[in-house]
Every structure is written in structure tokens, then in C-alpha cells.
Amino acid sequence: MAIKNALLVDDSKVARFALSKLLESRDMEVNMAGSAEEALDFLNSNQRPDVIFMDHLMPGMNGVEATKAIKGNPDTAAIPIIMCTSKKSPTFMEEARNFGVYNILTKPPHTEGLGLVLDQLDNDVTEGTLPENPVLTAGEPAPDADEDLLNIPADAALELSPKAEPGARTSSDAPQTVPLTSDLIEQIARSAVKTHINNRLHELLSDLFDEQFDHLKRALDDASKKQDAAVDDKLKALSELVDERTRNLRDEVAAEVNLNLGRELADLKKDLARNSGFTSEHMAELKDHITSVQTIDTEFWQTLQSEAIQQAHEISRETAEDIAQRTIDLFVAQQRSTTSKLYTMGLAVSLGIFTVGIAWLSGLFG
Numbered sequence: 001m002a003i004k005n006a007l008l009v010d011d012s013k014v015a016r017f018a019l020s021k022l023l024e025s026r027d028m029e030v031n032m033a034g035s036a037e038e039a040l041d042f043l044n045s046n047q048r049p050d051v052i053f054m055d056h057l058m059p060g061m062n063g064v065e066a067t068k069a070i071k072g073n074p075d076t077a078a079i080p081i082i083m084c085t086s087k088k089s090p091t092f093m094e095e096a097r098n099f100g101v102y103n104i105l106t107k108p109p110h111t112e113g114l115g116l117v118l119d120q121l122d123n124d125v126t127e128g129t130l131p132e133n134p135v136l137t138a139g140e141p142a143p144d145a146d147e148d149l150l151n152i153p154a155d156a157a158l159e160l161s162p163k164a165e166p167g168a169r170t171s172s173d174a175p176q177t178v179p180l181t182s183d184l185i186e187q188i189a190r191s192a193v194k195t196h197i198n199n200r201l202h203e204l205l206s207d208l209f210d211e212q213f214d215h216l217k218r219a220l221d222d223a224s225k226k227q228d229a230a231v232d233d234k235l236k237a238l239s240e241l242v243d244e245r246t247r248n249l250r251d252e253v254a255a256e257v258n259l260n261l262g263r264e265l266a267d268l269k270k271d272l273a274r275n276s277g278f279t280s281e282h283m284a285e286l287k288d289h290i291t292s293v294q295t296i297d298t299e300f301w302q303t304l305q306s307e308a309i310q311q312a313h314e315i316s317r318e319t320a321e322d323i324a325q326r327t328i329d330l331f332v333a334q335q336r337s338t339t340s341k342l343y344t345m346g347l348a349v350s351l352g353i354f355t356v357g358i359a360w361l362s363g364l365f366g
Helices: 013-024 036-045 063-071 090-098 111-127 182-246 250-275 280-365
Strands: 005-009 029-033 051-055 081-085 103-106 157-159 177-179
Touching (some): 005 036, 029 036, 036 051, 036 063
Parallel strands (some): 051 081, 157 177
């Protein structure tokens, strides 16, 4: 919602209180002024509100004059003003819009009417469709909403003199003169009396409302204080009663509590002794340690296994080379042994033949 804070201008405390509660129920921040003069001072020295709720009839500067002053100031002219009044005539509403009032809120305000006005204002602010401020020229009288308009020209002067002679000429520059007849005097007197009575009644009603409000506030404060005192007395009496009734039971209760605490402590010690203080946190640490050791052992075992395989290959190669060398040596030895036997047999045969030959020769020459 674009409308978040408001300024309430009303000389009645009751009226300000009632309207502020309705606005606060819509989560709006509310500031208050008890007169038009106070409202103008507030606008000059504080942050600008999103909307101003202006009372119509107030002592001193009334709501119409205050609205004209706000709209005549360029710094505050853009603030929407909602006039709070009991007048609902179309003529008054049209005149109010002519001197810068955004809308009319009937007094006393109701939730439905206030909601409609604020919803319309929020929509106009969001859509940028706020009506333009009227241009009030200097010296232009502000519409006086608490008096009935008299059928007198704005620049007319009243003259207590006999009527002008028929056919007499008047200067075009001179203001129009209206004869002060008895009917006109009566009309002015009635309007003045009505205005005075309305203002006086408003003051009396405001004073009455304020007095009743202050009286009600004092009554509520007194009732609240009495209620708080009664509650304190009741609580004190109840505390004393409880203290008295439990005084004899304190020792027994204390003994029972101590006994139960002793039993619980003994059970706790047994549980600690049985569990050896090994907690789930310890289990988690042990698991992490075993996992890390397994990882290290696996890597170490793989390294050892690789080295063992390499050594086995070297041993197998060396063994195979040794067996092959021994086989070759044995074969060579066998070959040599065979050759030696053949040579010996051949030598023996040769020697036998040679001996036979010698013997034969010996026989021949013997």
C-alpha cells in the first residue's frame, strides 16, 4: 500500500483517538496535531505524511483555512487532504474540492467509509491520477464552509445609506454597492449567530468528549491498578498457603529426592563402568583410524607383492640359467667320458694287436 503514514488534525482528543485506531488497524503510522497551527508547524519541521485528515471546525484557524495554507505552500501542496466533517451536501463537497480537498470523510468515521476513501487514494497515488491542485490567487477568499453563502458579490461593499436615485450613474472602477436593507441585516445576523452557535457547540461537545475520555481513561487506569493489586494479593496469599502446607513435607521430600539422586548416580556409575566410557564418538574415531590403516596396509601390501613378484622372476631366471649351465656341463662331461672310453678301448685294442704282433714276431724270430 502506497499510503503508509498519516497526520490527524483535530482539536478533539476523542476524535483523534477513534480515527487513529482505525488507521493503525490498517498498519499505518499516525501522527497527531490538536490544531491547524500545530499541524502547520509539524509539516515545516518533520517528514511529509502521505495523507492529512483535516477537521472541519476548529477554534482559531479552521480546516478550510488550514487547507488553503497547505495547498498554497509548494513544499506541502502535493499532500492529499481528506476533510473530516458532518456536512455532506453536494455544494459543500464541490466547494471543498475547489480549494484543494481530495475527499470528504463523514464524522464520526466508520471502517467501511474510511476503507473506501483510502483504497481510492492508494489507487490514485499508484496510478498517478491524483487531481491537480487548484490555483488560488492572492487575496482570493477561501470558501467558508461553516457559513451559508450570502448572495453578495465578492467585491461588494455594504453601505448604510438610502438607495441611490433612479438613473444615477456609478463609476466603473468603484466597487458595487449593496444597500444594507433589513432583510440583508437579518440574513447576516442569522449567519453570524449560526456560526457562533456551531463553533460554541463544537467547543462544548469537544470539551465534553475530552472530559468523558479522560474520565474513562482514569477509570480504566484505576481498574487496571486495582486488578493488578488484587492479583498480587491473591498470588501472595496462594504462595503463603503453599508454603505453609508444604513446610512439613520439605524434609521428607528432600530425603526422598536425595535417595533418588543417590540411586540414579549409582546406576550411572554402573552404566559407565559397564560401557567403559566408550561412546559413539569414540567408535567414529576408531572407524576412521581403521579405515586409514587399511588404506596404508593395502598400499604397503601391494608394494611388497610387486617386489616379491619381481624377486621371484629374478630367482626363476637365475635358477633356470643355473640348471641350463649344469645341464650343458654334464653333457660336455658325458661327451668327454664317452670319448675317453672309446679312446681307451681303441688304445687297448691297439695295444693288444701290437702285443700279438710282437708275440708273433717274437715267435718268428724266437
